[in-house]
Amino acid sequence: MKIGKTYWATVVVALIASVGVLCTKPASFPEADYDPRLAGGMATVFDLSSQSFSHPIPGLSAWDSHVHEKGDQIFEQSFVAAPAPLFSGLGPLFNNVSCISCHHNDGKGTPSFGEINSSMLMRVSIPGKDAHGGPVPVPGLGLQIQDRSILGFRPEASISVNYQDSLVRYPDGSTVLLHVPRYAITQPYVALPADLLCSPRMAPPVFGMGLLERVPAEEILAHADPDDVDHDGIKGHPNYVYDPVSGAQVIGRFGLKANVGHLLTQVASAFQQDMGITNSVFPQENSTLQGDGLHDDPELRDSLLNAVKFYVETLAVPARRNVTDAQVKAGEQYFQQIGCAKCHLPTLYTAVDVRFPALSNQRIHPYTDLLLHDMGPALADGRPDYQASGQEWRTAPLWGIGLFPKTNGTPYYLHDGRARSLEEAILWHGGEAATSKNRFLQLSSAQRQAVISFLQSL
Amino acid sequence: MESLSIRLVSLMIGFAVCACTLSGCKKDEENHIINQPALEQQVLDDFVHVVAIPQYAALHAHADSLQQTVNAFMQSPSDLLLQEARNRWRLLRQTWEQCEGFLLGPVEDDEYDPRMDTWPVDYVQMDSLLASNVPLTLQTVQQLDLALRGFHPVEYLLWGKDGNKTAADFTDRQKQYLAALVADLEQNTAQLYQSWISEGGNFAATVIQAGQGSTRYLSRLEAFQAITGAVAGICDEVGNGKIAEPFTRRDSLITESPFSHNSMQDFKNNIIGAQQVYLGDYAGTDGKGLTDLVTLHNVALDNQIRQQFTRAIQSLQQVTLPFEQAIYLQRTQLSRAMEALADLENTLSDDLQTYLQQYVKD
Numbered sequence: 001m002k003i004g005k006t007y008w009a010t011v012v013v014a015l016i017a018s019v020g021v022l023c024t025k026p027a028s029f030p031e032a033d034y035d036p037r038l039a040g041g042m043a044t045v046f047d048l049s050s051q052s053f054s055h056p057i058p059g060l061s062a063w064d065s066h067v068h069e070k071g072d073q074i075f076e077q078s079f080v081a082a083p084a085p086l087f088s089g090l091g092p093l094f095n096n097v098s099c100i101s102c103h104h105n106d107g108k109g110t111p112s113f114g115e116i117n118s119s120m121l122m123r124v125s126i127p128g129k130d131a132h133g134g135p136v137p138v139p140g141l142g143l144q145i146q147d148r149s150i151l152g153f154r155p156e157a158s159i160s161v162n163y164q165d166s167l168v169r170y171p172d173g174s175t176v177l178l179h180v181p182r183y184a185i186t187q188p189y190v191a192l193p194a195d196l197l198c199s200p201r202m203a204p205p206v207f208g209m210g211l212l213e214r215v216p217a218e219e220i221l222a223h224a225d226p227d228d229v230d231h232d233g234i235k236g237h238p239n240y241v242y243d244p245v246s247g248a249q250v251i252g253r254f255g256l257k258a259n260v261g262h263l264l265t266q267v268a269s270a271f272q273q274d275m276g277i278t279n280s281v282f283p284q285e286n287s288t289l290q291g292d293g294l295h296d297d298p299e300l301r302d303s304l305l306n307a308v309k310f311y312v313e314t315l316a317v318p319a320r321r322n323v324t325d326a327q328v329k330a331g332e333q334y335f336q337q338i339g340c341a342k343c344h345l346p347t348l349y350t351a352v353d354v355r356f357p358a359l360s361n362q363r364i365h366p367y368t369d370l371l372l373h374d375m376g377p378a379l380a381d382g383r384p385d386y387q388a389s390g391q392e393w394r395t396a397p398l399w400g401i402g403l404f405p406k407t408n409g410t411p412y413y414l415h416d417g418r419a420r421s422l423e424e425a426i427l428w429h430g431g432e433a434a435t436s437k438n439r440f441l442q443l444s445s446a447q448r449q450a451v452i453s454f455l456q457s458l
Numbered sequence: 459m460e461s462l463s464i465r466l467v468s469l470m471i472g473f474a475v476c477a478c479t480l481s482g483c484k485k486d487e488e489n490h491i492i493n494q495p496a497l498e499q500q501v502l503d504d505f506v507h508v509v510a511i512p513q514y515a516a517l518h519a520h521a522d523s524l525q526q527t528v529n530a531f532m533q534s535p536s537d538l539l540l541q542e543a544r545n546r547w548r549l550l551r552q553t554w555e556q557c558e559g560f561l562l563g564p565v566e567d568d569e570y571d572p573r574m575d576t577w578p579v580d581y582v583q584m585d586s587l588l589a590s591n592v593p594l595t596l597q598t599v600q601q602l603d604l605a606l607r608g609f610h611p612v613e614y615l616l617w618g619k620d621g622n623k624t625a626a627d628f629t630d631r632q633k634q635y636l637a638a639l640v641a642d643l644e645q646n647t648a649q650l651y652q653s654w655i656s657e658g659g660n661f662a663a664t665v666i667q668a669g670q671g672s673t674r675y676l677s678r679l680e681a682f683q684a685i686t687g688a689v690a691g692i693c694d695e696v697g698n699g700k701i702a703e704p705f706t707r708r709d710s711l712i713t714e715s716p717f718s719h720n721s722m723q724d725f726k727n728n729i730i731g732a733q734q735v736y737l738g739d740y741a742g743t744d745g746k747g748l749t750d751l752v753t754l755h756n757v758a759l760d761n762q763i764r765q766q767f768t769r770a771i772q773s774l775q776q777v778t779l780p781f782e783q784a785i786y787l788q789r790t791q792l793s794r795a796m797e798a799l800a801d802l803e804n805t806l807s808d809d810l811q812t813y814l815q816q817y818v819k820d
Contacts, residue, residue, distance in 0.1 A: 049684040050566060051691065073699060078572065080580035080605045085711050087578060090603075097603055101572070116604055117569045150603070151586045406674065409567025 034363065039399045039458070040208055040317025041350075041362030050406050052318040053106040053207040057358040060314060071311025074304050075099040075106075079275060081150040082294055089299025092153040093146035093287045094276040095121050099308070102203035102274065106315060107400070107407040109203050111181075111417025113159040114147045119203040120416065121145070121274065122159050122185070125383060127195055132242030132249070134259075134386050135197070140190035140289055144273045153290050157188040161200070163418070168427050170441055170448075176427060181418050189289065197383035197390075201256050202417040205400060205407075209254065210313035210359045212366060212397070213263050214350035217251045223345060223369045234342050234432045236371035239394070241386045244281055253370055256415045257385040258394035267309045271300055279305045314356070317364070318400050322457045331454025334447055338439035343395045343432070345369045367398035367458065376430020379414070391431060402456035422455045423448070497750060498678045498818060499666075504738045504745030505560075505685060506654075506662045512740055513557050513731075514651040520550035521640075521647040528640045532633055535625040544616050548720060550643070551609060555724045559731025562688045563661045564653035572604050574646050577714055579614050580605035587635070594634040596641040610715070612639045617717035669820045679818040683811060686748065689732040690806035693770070696725050697799030701781075705792055710782040721781035726774045729799070733767040752810070755817050759809055766802040773798040 038044045043057040056068045078097045079090040095118075096102050102109050102119040109119025122145045125135035137143050141156050149155045163179040170176075183200055185192065217238075226237040239252030243261040245268075250261030260266045268281035276286055278297040285291050322328050335341055344367040353360040372392040382390035393415060401422070404411035412420065419425035429437040440448065524546040531539040554575070557565070565571055583606055592598060599607060615636045617623055628636075652658030664674045668681035675681035700721070704712045715721045734740050738747025752760040773795040777784045784792055 047683070047687070048680050049687040050562060051687055069698060073703065078576045078603075078605050080578060081582040084578070084580065084582060090580075097605065098572075101569075101604075105566075116573065148603075151583050151590065151592070409564075 036323045036365075037319040037321070038363075039320050039365045040211055041364050042358040043208070043211055043316045043362060043364075044319045045316040046319045048321065048403070048406065050105055052403050053205055053315065053400060053407055055316045057210070057314050057316045057356070059358050064310075064314070067307050067310050068314050070304075071307035071309070074308050075103075075311055079277060082292060082296055082299060089275075089277040089296070091146075091148075091150040091276040092285070092290055092292045093149050093156060095144075095146055095148060095274045097275065099206075099270065099275075103206050105407040106207055107205040108404060108412060108417070109408065110410075111161065111202050111412050113161065114155075120159075120161075121201055121203075122147070122183070123199040123201060123383065123385075125197050126193055127197065133240075134242055135384065138193060138196060141188075142273075142286060142288070144286070145185070146273075146276065146286060149290075154189055155187075156190075156287070157192075158186045159200075160184050160186070170445075172445060174445060176423060178424055178427060179418050179420060181416060197381075199257075199381035199383040199385070200416045202412065202415065204256065204396070206312045207315035208317040208364075208366065208397065208399060209263055209266075209315065210356065211317065211350055211362060211364050212253055212368075212370065213313065214353055214359050214362075215253075215348050215364075215370065216351045219348060220251060220253075220370050224371055232339075232342065233435055234339075234373065236343065236369055236373055236395075236432075237387065238370070239372055239385070239387045252386065252394075256393060256396075257388040258370060258372060259385045259388065263313055264306070264309045267312065268305060271305065271308075281305070314359075316358075317366075318403055320365075320457050321402070322453075325453070325457070327450050327453045328457045329454075330447075331450035331452070331457075334443060334451050335454055338443070338451075339436040340433075340451075341367075342436075343369055343371070343373055344398055345395075365399060365458075368395040371395060373433065374431035375433060378430050379428055381415075398455065398458050400458065402458045422452050426451070494754065494817075495678075495820060497746065497754070498682075498820065500746045501738060501748060501751055502666055502668060502678065502681055504747065505735065506665050508738060508743050508745030509734055509740045509747075510560060510665075511651075511654050511662065512743070513553060513734075514647070514654055516741070517550070517553045517557055518644075518647040518651045520546065520553050521644040524550050525640045525644045528637055531625070532637055535628060535633070537625045540616070540623075540625045544718070547609075547612060547616055548718065548723070551715070551718075551720060552723065552727050554609070555727035556731030556734065558728050559692050559733070560685065560688045560735050561691065562684050563664070564659060565650060568653065570646055570650050574608040574643060575610070576604040576608055577610045578605065578712075579610045584611065584614070588629070588631045594631060594638050596638050596645070599635070599638040599642050607639065607642055609643070610717075612636065612643065613715060613717045613720075615639070619717065621717055621719065677818075678820045679814060682748070682751075682814050682818055685735060686806060686810050686814065689735050690803050690810075692728050692732050693799050693803040693806065696728050697796045697803060700725060700728075701792060701796055701799075704781070705785050705789070705796070708785060710785060713781050713785075716782060719780035719782060722774065722777055722784070725781075725795075726771060729767065729770050729774065729802075733771070736763065736767065748810070751818075752813060756813055759805075759813060763802075763805055763810065766798065766805055770795070770798040770802045 045055040047055060060068060076098060077087050079087045081090050082088040090097055101117060110117050111120055112118045113120050123143060124138045124141055124145055125143055126138055128136045130136050135143060145156045145159060147155045147157060147159050161181050161183050163181055166178045166180045168176045168178055220238055224237050226235050228235050239258040240249050241252040241259050241261050243250045243265055245262055245265050252258035252261050254260040254266045265281060268279050271277040271279050272282035273286050277300050278285060279300040280298050280302050283298045346365050346367055348364055348366060350359060350362045350364060372388045372394055374391045375393050380391040384390050413425040414428060419428055426440055527539060527543045527546050531543055615632055654661045656662060664672050665681055668675035669677040700714055713721045715724055736748050738745035749760055776791045777788050779788055
């Protein structure tokens with residue numbers, strides 16, 4: 001009898017255990033069961049060339065591929081002044097003439113203003129909050145300075161940047177020169193207010209957006225720690241922003257301050273603000289003072305707007321390289337040990353979406369928590385954006401960062417491209433990241449190189 | 459005991475035989491490996507010195523000669539000189555489209571393509587520019603938007619909207635604009651050439667030193683993948699973009715060189731440029747190309763690629779009308795060309811890339 005009881009108890013325990021196993025989420029599979037190269041899960045592609053950010057996610061249907069291709073064409077297309085038979089609607093005020101001019105090879109670009117390959121723009125506002133809690137536009141300039149115009153119109157201002165060197169010395173005596181930017185706004189179309197707030201920003205890479213849009217809000221919130229309950233010096237909170245497409249406050253995911261909630265809004269706002277091309281989401285020209293006088297708004301057909309949104313939504317993530325390299329593996333450990341991974345979260349999961357199998361329920365490695373963190377005064381722009389203070393930025397995804405030299409020729413890092421190397425980018429970290437940065441300074445030269453090698457493998 | 463030791467001996471003999479066989483195989487493989495790296499290096503060297511740099515040199519030479527003709531036309535405008543300028547534009551265009559067979563390096567990093575080859579032409583801004591008092595110099599033209607610079611505004615000025623412009627039709631402002639645009643082209647092609655040669659930006663070294671200190675290509679495999687990606691990319695762009703888009707929409711407004719009716723030539727030259735990279739040949743010089751690398755282990759694949767190149771170029775030649783008319787009147791021929799380009803592109807981006815991954819081990 002006694003044996004019988006034990007036997008049944010064992011069976012019951014075994015049954016419970018097996019049910020438990022059946023219900024287990026993929027998260028609890030052992031780490032070794034996953035291929036660490038699959039940065040975007042199923043939406044990963046293997047290409048080391050300059051085109052490594054420019055591939056569609058695997059498994060698109062023939063029709064979806066067609067829409068992706070269409071979006072790709074429009075993404076690369078230079079637009080021209082209205083009225084024109086084709087690709088009409090550029091300006092009258094704009095920052096650049098096509099998406100690809102700033103997002104070079106679907107990645108980052110060049111930290112300059114007003115040139116044909118410039119990827120920089122200057123967001124502006126005056127103190128306070130608008131009706132939705134967002135930044136208040138500058139009278140006559142709006143929320144962004146358009147520093148170029150079609151002929152016959154005047155750019156809102158000229159913007160220039162110059163750099164001063166700043167020396168960082170490691171405890172072991174070696175040194176690095178950081179490039180400290182100074183921005184100047186000249187020849188403004190209207191007088192600049194005394195309390196003008198400015199935020200220089202460089203165009204970020206656009207791949208993997210479909211995956212990030214599908215990370216559930218609960219997953220983002222699970223990593224937030226606004227009151228630093230665990231006393232590790234790292235807070236992290238989401239941005240909540242007004243979304244004109246849904247007309248609701250939503251969690252912010254895109255933009256360098258997570259100030260945009262949905263991809264369609266991001267794409268539509270880039271068309272209208274950066275290129276002066278009106279669309280159904282933003283049907284007004286970007287300047288109130290210098291309209292084009294034409295009654296052609298919205299200038300961009302919805303089918304094209306949606307195709308471009310679809311294009312960035314379905315751009316795959318490049319695979320990691322050299323994942324078995326000893327130095328890379330050591331660097332990954334230091335990355336964890338000195339606390340980088342607390343914000344640059346290696347792993348997130350996307351929600352189920354039956355429409356896109358490659359984006360659905362994926363285990364991805366974006367190295368971001370999509371949260372806002374205080375990055376210290378050196379990186380601060382001093383311009384609040386919804387819940388983001390003037391010192392806070394969204395943790396930048398690190399996937400693909402090792403490929404920037406290939407996709408961009410000369411790579412630049414951080415929100416305004418001030419860092420010319422991954423090492424410089426690390427050394428700029430402050431605020432909540434100060435402890436990790438200081439631990440990085442304490443590492444030996446070989447250990448620091450291992451961290452860099454790890455980043456280059458992303 | 460005896461039987462056990464016999465078994466042991468026979469086992470040992472067996473191992474020895476196996477080991478011999480294995481080392482024999484290995485030696486054979488090593489022989490291949492000893493020759494292959496040298497060939498791989500030669501392919502990279504010839505891509506740079508036989509194909510890329512001579513083509514960029516030719517590109518600059520053609521831009522220079524177009525500029526001279528336009529300057530002569532400025533001095534004494536005549537229909538003869540106008541015709542000469544158009545011919546030289548076509549020659550320049552031919553070389554440029556062939557150079558598009560390898561869109562990698564400075565041409566991509568430093569935006570030479572958009573600076574020289576943006577379309578469509580921005581009629582509104584061009585008209586307001588010509589009607590304005592803005593001085594039309596090289597310096598001012600280089601400040602203009604991309605759609606107001608490069609091949610297509612030059613084409614528009616040389617041919618006019620309907621392709622029947624005469625020397626007498628040119629206004630002074632148009633002539634000044636043309637001269638400045640051509641000077642801009644000349645400067646861009648000079649800089650592009652400079653960016654490759656060792657006395658200039660030396661992108662040549664970046665390719666040649668792949669796997670040996672190149673910051674861009676950490677292995678020769680990476681360089682080959684980049685070159686193959688560029689070759690496949692242009693086939694894709696011609697088939698799925700430049701032809702497919704106007705063809706599907708039956709819209710002759712969205713063709714690339716509409717004023718000179720040069721589009722079919724453009725397409726053909728793109729594929730010839732890609733073919734030159736694959737073969738490692740240019741202007742009568744027979745260098746080592748990817749073809750030689752593929753022949754090492756897969757003759758059938760090499761045959762297939764070479765045949766598909768030939769078929770793609772021939773199928774483009776079957777289109778006898780200007781593209782603007784062919785999209786209405788020669789749809790069968792265009793369909794066949796698109797099919798041939800798709801086949802070629804698939805083989806390059808799937809089979810050739812797989813082959814490289816399998817066999818280039820550096």
